[in-house]
Amino acid sequence: MTCFLSAGFLIIGIILDRxxxxxxxxxxxxxxxxxxxxxxxxxxxxLFWSAVYAGASNAVFNADTPLWRHLTFTQKIWMATHEQxxxxxxxxxxxxxIEEQFYLIFPFVILFLPxxxxxxxxxxxxxxxxxxxSVGYFAYGSVFTMYVHAALMxxxxxxxxxxxxxxxxLETGSGGISLGGPKRLGSLPLxxxx
Numbered sequence: 001m002t003c004f005l006s007a008g009f010l011i012i013g014i015i016l017d018r019x020x021x022x023x024x025x026x027x028x029x030x031x032x033x034x035x036x037x038x039x040x041x042x043x044x045x046x047l048f049w050s051a052v053y054a055g056a057s058n059a060v061f062n063a064d065t066p067l068w069r070h071l072t073f074t075q076k077i078w079m080a081t082h083e084q085x086x087x088x089x090x091x092x093x094x095x096x097x098i099e100e101q102f103y104l105i106f107p108f109v110i111l112f113l114p115x116x117x118x119x120x121x122x123x124x125x126x127x128x129x130x131x132x133x134s135v136g137y138f139a140y141g142s143v144f145t146m147y148v149h150a151a152l153m154x155x156x157x158x159x160x161x162x163x164x165x166x167x168x169x170l171e172t173g174s175g176g177i178s179l180g181g182p183k184r185l186g187s188l189p190l191x192x193x194x
Contacts, residue, residue, distance in 0.1 A: 007099055015110050022111045033103050041096055045070050048090045060089040073097040 018025045048070075051061045065086035069075040076094040078086065085091040113121060 011103065015107055026107060029107060037096065037100065044090065060087060062087045065090065073100045
């Protein structure tokens with residue numbers, strides 16, 4: 001959960017403090033995301049599938065999750081519909097898929113939604129996400145069982161509350177849509193992060 005909060009804070013701060021026109025900003029934003037995430041992600045996918053194609057077949061390396069799901073960042077949908085994590089060697093990539101989908105959708109929401117509608121929309125999405133996870137928790141009986149079944153853990157709507165919570169905090173804490181002032185976290189400039 002902490003990684004979602006910090007990623008949400010840093011990315012949303014970058015979006016809110018942008019100095020460029022929206023479309024120019026988006027072009028640079030997406031290029032930076034691709035250059036930071038895709039090379040190492042693809043290296044993991046290539047390594048994993050090389051082991052599978054070389055004949056490895058066990059709990060860590062197998063072809064349960066289709067390759068195309070990993071290439072399209074949709075493996076979490078497979079995990080939810082099959083109620084399992086899939087091969088242990090690549091199952092952790094569900095969180096990368098969630099972040100990538102967040103990067104695809106939320107910059108457009110922040111930049112193009114009328115500013116007066118941003119806070120109510122964020123509160124609604126965060127609240128719905130919390131309710132969705134709560135219903136899943138009580139339906140499955142425990143957090144452990146819920147995570148084992150994976151259906152609620154890996155779907156985007158169950159993971160939006162941290163991102164929206166950060167956006168709400170930035171929005172209400174700054175007195176407006178802009179963070180204003182220098183972008184700093186402690187003594188580290190946020191420009192050196194995502």
